[in-house]
Amino acid sequence: MSIEKSGLPIGVFDSGVGGLTVLRALRELMPGENYLYLGDTARVPYGSKSADSIVRYAFQAGNALVSRSIKMLVIACNTATAVSLEKLAAEYAPLPVVGVIEPGAAAACAASGSGNIAVIATESTVNGKAYQNTICELHPEAKIIARPCPLFVGLAEEGWTDGELVEAIAARYLHPLFAEFGSNGPDTLVLGCTHFPVLREAIANVAGPGITIVDSAETTALKVKNTLSSLSLLNQAGGKGRTRFLATDSAERFAAVGGSFLGIDIDPTNVSVVDL
Template sequence: MINANALPIGVFDSGVGGLTVLRALRERLPQEQFIYLGDTARLPYGTKSSDSVLRYSIQAAESLVNQGIKYLVIACNTASSVAVEALRERFAPMPVIGVIEPGSIAGCAASKSGHIAVLATEGTVRGGAYQRAITRLEPKAQVMAQACSLFVALAEEGWTDGAIAEAIAHRYVDELFRNDPSIDTLLLGCTHFPVLASALRAVIGPSITIVDSAETTARAVHAELVDRGLLRDAGPALRPILQATDSPERFARVGSRFLGESFDASQVELVDLGLTPPRIRTPPP
């Protein structure tokens, strides 16, 4: 009989950005086993149609569920905005969480003025998920959202601080603050963006609160595992199982910066979401 508590937690993203969420999860839940799937063959999700993102999200989630997991984390803002409810319905009663709701809760808690700026991908901004989530929590909140597509490329190239990163940050955020000087909170609505926090801080100054949804998502996962009695028994920290749908070499090279530790291509499993058969992993003892 399989011990549900010992099953891994599945995490998926369109690429490597969600490794910032995995990093926060591992810090919060060091005894848990994680399987991370980056759909690198089809990134970025942020420029795709909602129908495509939903289809990709279902395929990625099914791949993880077929491996035997106890919890599904959507570590992609675009996929969270499009697919979280569909995946909850499809895989109930297994818990499913996206990054938008925890990030919105943290943004509302951080803002004293109720004026919040969201930096995200084109797809997340276009879908309005953060705007809806924040105003659902705080109906009087004023939310401005800015698509920052170049931030993804900067993050993946490692150009996360210095003159180039700061110049592009100025182009994205200066107009936001000109249009609404009362903004006091900057919510990073893409998992790539936390690695650009130092460049953003240099541009916006010390008085604006920067909120990253990774840590708040990790706290929410921990709380739900406790509520459901699904925490794995304490034990030695386990290396995450890393999977990608294309180019393990690039995934390792770029992803090491997001995960905060080095790994190489030999530690990345190449999977095909259309062809990989279901497989149940033996949970760790």
């Protein structure tokens, strides 16, 4: 591949700001890469939408990024990955397309000693059984129970990430879920939505010290790097890469809320509002 193409940005999209947790891991692993992130903040959350709507939204986001010249597309949304990954990969081939579910499932299997794995995600991701099926393929003896936690997305988008209220909601979700495993509870909890990592401390406080919490951000970043390397598409320009942002609603709100997900302040002037 040409040096010119290797300098193109990695395109990343999510239903809102949750995918910035994946972008954060990408930037930490590959600081020399350029990134173009799109948050469909006008239509968040995807998790309560129909499969047809999610596929349509995913293609609109993907088309917006592909039209701006990217070298890879990362679906930083578990719901969109579950419903649209294969369709987007086929449509955009030979452009490499990576989702977050397979890396997250692999990390859960590696982390679990007992094979008892709990998954929390959006309603669409749980109902689509994407994590359940992928974990079973990797670990046929695993016992997987998945439950939707829809309120977590709203809490994350509002920036309510800790405190008694968040832990009380987490307890209402997690305690019945863990009880379904019986006396041998889960040893691994998969955060099957990219919004959930910002609630990690509250979730961990409720889950307890015996539970390994897995999110797909770091393993997805590693898969992205390995894929780019295999295609000779890693940026060789040197220096620190550039990150630009697109949102489908208020740039100011995206910047204000997104900073906690990305781990750094976001300048609203670096956020362009687009209509999909």
